[in-house]
Amino acid sequence: MTPVQIVFLLTAALIIGSAVMVVVSRNLVHAALWLVATLFGVAILYAILDAGFLAVVQVVVYIGAIAILFIFAVMLTRKEMRDRGPQHRKDWWIAAMIGLLVLAGLVSVLVGQPEINRIAGPIPPDFDPVLALGHALVSPDAYVLPFEVASILLLAALVGAVYIAASRKP
Amino acid sequence: MTFWSDPINFIAEWLRGILTGWGMALDWANVLIASLGIISLILFSMMLAIFLVWVERKVVARFQDRVGPNRIGPYGLFQPFADIIKLIIKEDITPTGADKVVYNLAPVLALASVIFLWAILPLASNIYGVDLNVAILYLVATGALGTLAIIMGGWASNNKYALIGAFRMVATMISYEIPMVVALLIPTILSGTMSVRGIVEAQDPIWYFILSPLGALVFLISSIAELGRAPFDLNEAESEIVAGFHIEYTGMKFGLFYAGELLHAFTFGGLMAILFFGGYRFFGLEQYPLVGFLVFLAKAMFGYWVIMWVKYTMPRIRIDHMLAFNWKFLTPFAFFVLVVTAVLNKVLSGLDTWLFASLIFGANLIIAWITIEILRVYSRRERRLAEGNIPAPVPPAHH
Numbered sequence: 001m002t003p004v005q006i007v008f009l010l011t012a013a014l015i016i017g018s019a020v021m022v023v024v025s026r027n028l029v030h031a032a033l034w035l036v037a038t039l040f041g042v043a044i045l046y047a048i049l050d051a052g053f054l055a056v057v058q059v060v061v062y063i064g065a066i067a068i069l070f071i072f073a074v075m076l077t078r079k080e081m082r083d084r085g086p087q088h089r090k091d092w093w094i095a096a097m098i099g100l101l102v103l104a105g106l107v108s109v110l111v112g113q114p115e116i117n118r119i120a121g122p123i124p125p126d127f128d129p130v131l132a133l134g135h136a137l138v139s140p141d142a143y144v145l146p147f148e149v150a151s152i153l154l155l156a157a158l159v160g161a162v163y164i165a166a167s168r169k170p
Numbered sequence: 171m172t173f174w175s176d177p178i179n180f181i182a183e184w185l186r187g188i189l190t191g192w193g194m195a196l197d198w199a200n201v202l203i204a205s206l207g208i209i210s211l212i213l214f215s216m217m218l219a220i221f222l223v224w225v226e227r228k229v230v231a232r233f234q235d236r237v238g239p240n241r242i243g244p245y246g247l248f249q250p251f252a253d254i255i256k257l258i259i260k261e262d263i264t265p266t267g268a269d270k271v272v273y274n275l276a277p278v279l280a281l282a283s284v285i286f287l288w289a290i291l292p293l294a295s296n297i298y299g300v301d302l303n304v305a306i307l308y309l310v311a312t313g314a315l316g317t318l319a320i321i322m323g324g325w326a327s328n329n330k331y332a333l334i335g336a337f338r339m340v341a342t343m344i345s346y347e348i349p350m351v352v353a354l355l356i357p358t359i360l361s362g363t364m365s366v367r368g369i370v371e372a373q374d375p376i377w378y379f380i381l382s383p384l385g386a387l388v389f390l391i392s393s394i395a396e397l398g399r400a401p402f403d404l405n406e407a408e409s410e411i412v413a414g415f416h417i418e419y420t421g422m423k424f425g426l427f428y429a430g431e432l433l434h435a436f437t438f439g440g441l442m443a444i445l446f447f448g449g450y451r452f453f454g455l456e457q458y459p460l461v462g463f464l465v466f467l468a469k470a471m472f473g474y475w476v477i478m479w480v481k482y483t484m485p486r487i488r489i490d491h492m493l494a495f496n497w498k499f500l501t502p503f504a505f506f507v508l509v510v511t512a513v514l515n516k517v518l519s520g521l522d523t524w525l526f527a528s529l530i531f532g533a534n535l536i537i538a539w540i541t542i543e544i545l546r547v548y549s550r551r552e553r554r555l556a557e558g559n560i561p562a563p564v565p566p567a568h569h
Contacts, residue, residue, distance in 0.1 A: 003201045053304050060314055130303050
């Protein structure tokens with residue numbers, strides 16, 4: 001077993017364990033913090049895959065913005081941090097069945113692939129993934145249109161939020 | 171390759187030779203050497219934090235016209251050790267109703283978020299943790315982890331002052347992150363890379379402080395806000411909320427927050443040096459990595475001194491002023507500087523280096539002058555309005 005595989009297994013255990021704790025934990029702030037641990041684990045996975053940009057953006061966006069927003073929302077809207085209701089519905093087994101079926105399907109597809117045992121080689125030194133990503137985002141024959149559309153969508157959301165939040169002067 | 175031209179790789183090669191000679195697999199030898207490197211970097215930064223306690227106390231004493239610690243050791247140099255012993259033997263209190271795990275995790279994460287930054291700092295041309303090609307974004311990401319640590323500490327203490335302090339800190343950090351990211355984009359645009367080592371190498375004849383003094387100023391202001399130091403220390407405003415988010419922490423848990431704060435300030439001094447003052451470069455001295463390392467430390471110490479200078483000179487500003495200053499002034503200003511720098515960088519790219527530098531410096535001067543004029547007109551109008559609305563009870567004699 002190589003060191004990278006050990007790191008991968010530990011990270012996978014961290015992700016699965018904390019993802020389970022997100023839904024099991026009765027304290028809502030704890031659930032949000034476990035969610036942070038899960039998202040951080042995903043960032044580690046990206047780092048293992050040599051996708052440094054994605055790893056860092058994962059931390060900036062999901063931990064720096066979304067998780068903190070979650071924690072704020074929980075703190076500002078709830079007086080009681082504990083959730084007392086039942087934690088599962090009567091028909092939870094249907095969801096479990098669907099989950100297991102999806103897992104079985106994924107495993108059966110992946111095992112059939114000849115590439116599954118191949119280990120990715122290192123990125124060649126003259127290839128900069130961030131540079132390639134940057135070029136792809138602004139070049140007309142790649143993703144400039146979706147990129148701009150997403151920017152306009154976010155701008156519209158920003159303007160809408162300001163409009164809703166702004167106090168109207170009489 | 172000798173020790174003097176490339177010390178870290180020299181030691182790593184030597185260790186690798188010994189370890190593989192003992193029959194260790196190359197992979198595992200590399201992992202072990204990397205872990206040793208990480209541990210020694212962390213140890214170095216922690217020992218630096220001990221020294222910084224002395225520096226901070228000595229400098230604040232000078233600003234306040236005192237002598238500072240001078241009893242233990244030469245110039246009071248061993249004072250931090252006495253401080254540490256005091257912190258360790260203090261009673262460790264966990265408040266009733268505190269969330270124990272989160273409460274104990276917060277100081278660790280607060281210090282860790284600072285030490286994470288050291289992974290990308292190029293201490294010399296070939297002494298660095300990792301040369302990340304997204305280092306600028308990494309810097310922002312570690313700031314997010316620091317914010318998280320403060321929320322955790324403030325919430326888990328089960329204390330209203332702690333929670334208010336944490337909320338204020340988060341409001342500051344989230345708003346000042348925007349001008350900081352914009353200011354970070356300026357060296358990125360000028361050098362064409364997000365790797366901090368690339369940015370240092372790109373400041374070959376001219377430091378970016380000359381090309382973008384306004385960017386450096388915006389970075390300094392927003393990093394002081396990110397550090398939560400005066401004039402932005404609303405998170406621990408003693409006169410209002412006692413000590414803010416770390417009000418309930420005692421002993422070494424408080425010590426971790428304190429060491430984290432000092433190291434954070436020093437690290438931002440170092441980032442200032444790297445992004446705008448040429449990092450480890452100083453007239454060719456950087457070809458000897460150990461000298462370059464000392465140059466970097468001196469520049470970082472200067473940045474740290476500027477941050478302390480501001481801290482001990484300025485009064486604390488009010489929270490609405492702080493947010494208004496950020497959203498109505500600093501953010502638009504930073505964006506304007508960024509756009510002008512980006513356009514000029516493209517338009518003037520063919521010119522001779524020194525002509526390019528002087529033109530872009532002149533553009534910065536013009537922006538500064540326009541900004542000051544706009545501010546003057548605005549403040550005059552505000553003053554007139556205020557004078558018109560509130561009739562002065564006693565007319566001033568000199569009018």
